[in-house]
Amino acid sequence: MAEVAGAGTVIVGAGPAGLLLAHLLLQAQPKPHLLPVRVFEARNDPRTPLPQYKERQYCVGLSARGQDGIKRVPGLWEEVEKRGMPSSQFVLHSGKRAIALKRNPGKPSLLINQRALAATLVTELVNRYPKDHLEVHFDTPCERVDFKTRTASFNGKSVDSVPYNLLVGADGARSAVRNEFITQRGFDYQQTNMPYTFKVLYVPRPAELSEEAVHAFRVTKEDAIEENGKQSSWFKLPFSGTAEKTSLRFSCFPTPGNGMSVLIEWSPGTTPVELLSIKSAEELKAYMEKYMPPLKVPLEAAEAFINQRPTSSMKVFCSRFHDAGGKAVLIGDAAHAMSNALGQGCNSSLQDVVTLSQSLCEEDDLTKALERYTKKQTQEDHAASYLSEFSFPQAKWVLPFFYLGNIAQPALGKVLPPSILAPPIQSLCSETLTPYSEIVRIHKRWLSFVEITNKMAASKGPSS
Numbered sequence: 259m260a261e262v263a264g265a266g267t268v269i270v271g272a273g274p275a276g277l278l279l280a281h282l283l284l285q286a287q288p289k290p291h292l293l294p295v296r297v298f299e300a301r302n303d304p305r306t307p308l309p310q311y312k313e314r315q316y317c318v319g320l321s322a323r324g325q326d327g328i329k330r331v332p333g334l335w336e337e338v339e340k341r342g343m344p345s346s347q348f349v350l351h352s353g354k355r356a357i358a359l360k361r362n363p364g365k366p367s368l369l370i371n372q373r374a375l376a377a378t379l380v381t382e383l384v385n386r387y388p389k390d391h392l393e394v395h396f397d398t399p400c401e402r403v404d405f406k407t408r409t410a411s412f413n414g415k416s417v418d419s420v421p422y423n424l425l426v427g428a429d430g431a432r433s434a435v436r437n438e439f440i441t442q443r444g445f446d447y448q449q450t451n452m453p454y455t456f457k458v459l460y461v462p463r464p465a466e467l468s469e470e471a472v473h474a475f476r477v478t479k480e481d482a483i484e485e486n487g488k489q490s491s492w493f494k495l496p497f498s499g500t501a502e503k504t505s506l507r508f509s510c511f512p513t514p515g516n517g518m519s520v521l522i523e524w525s526p527g528t529t530p531v532e533l534l535s536i537k538s539a540e541e542l543k544a545y546m547e548k549y550m551p552p553l554k555v556p557l558e559a560a561e562a563f564i565n566q567r568p569t570s571s572m573k574v575f576c577s578r579f580h581d582a583g584g585k586a587v588l589i590g591d592a593a594h595a596m597s598n599a600l601g602q603g604c605n606s607s608l609q610d611v612v613t614l615s616q617s618l619c620e621e622d623d624l625t626k627a628l629e630r631y632t633k634k635q636t637q638e639d640h641a642a643s644y645l646s647e648f649s650f651p652q653a654k655w656v657l658p659f660f661y662l663g664n665i666a667q668p669a670l671g672k673v674l675p676p677s678i679l680a681p682p683i684q685s686l687c688s689e690t691l692t693p694y695s696e697i698v699r700i701h702k703r704w705l706s707f708v709e710i711t712n713k714m715a716a717s718k719g720p721s722s
């Protein structure tokens with residue numbers, strides 16, 4: 259089937275990956291059959307301001323790879339930077355212990371709310387490109403795509419069925435575009451539910467938590483109630499009504515204007531039933547402030563938390579990222595949603611975009627360009643997924659080895675060559691552009707060890 263004049267590129271999903279791809283494609287002045295670029299998003303316009311504390315979306319940390327992608331569009335990084343907070347520290351709290359894992363202060367990550375990131379990317383797109391080259395449609399979910407007729411169908415007020423020359427599935431872990439790939443022969447696909455669920459609470463940042471760091475707390479039943487005869491100084495969740503083996507994780511991300519986004523995560527069988535059963539904002543505020551004393555919870559924040567549905571994440575594996583006909587492609591979470599433990603989901607997604615736009619510019623034949631993209635990115639994204647799953651030990655007895663390695667490396671790394679003591683996985687992932695596949699090679703022994711011990715810990719249950 260020949261290219262259709264005016265059908266151009268259809269991007270499904272206006273998350274970071276879809277929006278950055280629109281920027282890079284339009285900037286490169288693509289071949290005429292790839293124009294116009296049309297972006298379709300299921301949710302509402304992220305530029306619509308939400309009341310303070312009503313933001314539902316979590317923060318992501320944009321590190322070296324994400325920054326590299328955004329910086330390829332002149333002036334875009336400067337706009338994104340205004341909406342986030344630089345951070346080069348990660349502090350792990352367990353009971354009364356706090357271990358600061360410092361990263362290179364010269365290479366901070368940018369912590370930014372998902373919606374603020376999308377809003378900035380959209381604003382810059384519509385300011386830079388005319389309507390005959392770019393269309394962005396919100397509240398327009400894609401329902402299905404047909405590779406034979408090369409059309410995408412939407413359930414929107416103004417759009418129904420749209421033809422395309424190139425279709426990009428940038429519609430996240432639960433991708434509708436991917437559903438059509440699954441019907442194709444030779445496309446190997448697996449999806450796995452991640453073993454945790456989360457809700458996000460927005461609050462003012464307590465002075466005790468520095469604005470330069472992400473603070474992560476793991477609260478187990480023992481930590482919360484009693485540690486060496488005393489209550490934990492931070493969180494005192496009673497955990498009554500929950501399973502015996504309870505453990506909650508709190509990740510606190512500073513946000514601009516002295517705010518803080520608190521990601522509260524739990525695993526199956528450890529659901530904080532009491533916390534989740536509270537239905538009044540006053541009650542939730544009182545509960546949070548009693549058991550998490552440093553937090554001051556505005557009533558609007560408590561209400562937003564109550565109204566929020568818990569979200570569970572999904573891991574996705576695709577054996578290739580383009581369709582057999584060579585006219586459709588998957589990028590970002592649609593292609594490879596992964597555990598957020600290493601903070602590389604968005605960063606790797608933005609690297610997909612760099613590779614895809616380069617392949618499309620350098621290769622005249624569309625099918626060959628997509629094959630080239632798949633060849634490079636499947637290897638890299640599968641490696642990123644593996645690193646995300648097995649860099650951090652779950653078994654308690656392995657944790658001291660992990661801390662020791664991370665604390666000793668900065669000092670010993672100055673005297674020992676990288677061939678003897680390599681930089682930690684987190685530093686290589688977040689501060690450098692070292693390919694993920696190379697990082698797997700460098701840290702092969704540690705990763706294999708953690709893979710075995712994590713699987714053993716998982717089979718024993720959450721408090722092992």
Ligand SMILES: Cc1cc2nc3c(=O)[nH]c(=O)nc-3n(C[C@H](O)[C@H](O)[C@H](O)COP(=O)(O)OP(=O)(O)OC[C@H]3O[C@@H](n4cnc5c(N)ncnc54)[C@H](O)[C@@H]3O)c2cc1C
Nearest residue numbers: 271273274275300319400429430590591601602603604605
């Ligand atoms: C709690 C948490 C913390 C994280 N922290 C980090 C971090 O620190 N660093 C990091 O790099 N990554 C992090 N990630 C991962 C990161 O959020 C994702 O990898 C990233 O958002 C992927 O971008 P994307 O554009 O591919 O997909 P998404 O951001 O999921 O965007 C997809 C878009 O498609 C839209 N859509 C979905 N279905 C349809 C449809 N049928 N039609 C039209 N539109 C549709 C969605 O509404 C959405 O806007 C985290 C994830 C979670 C859950």
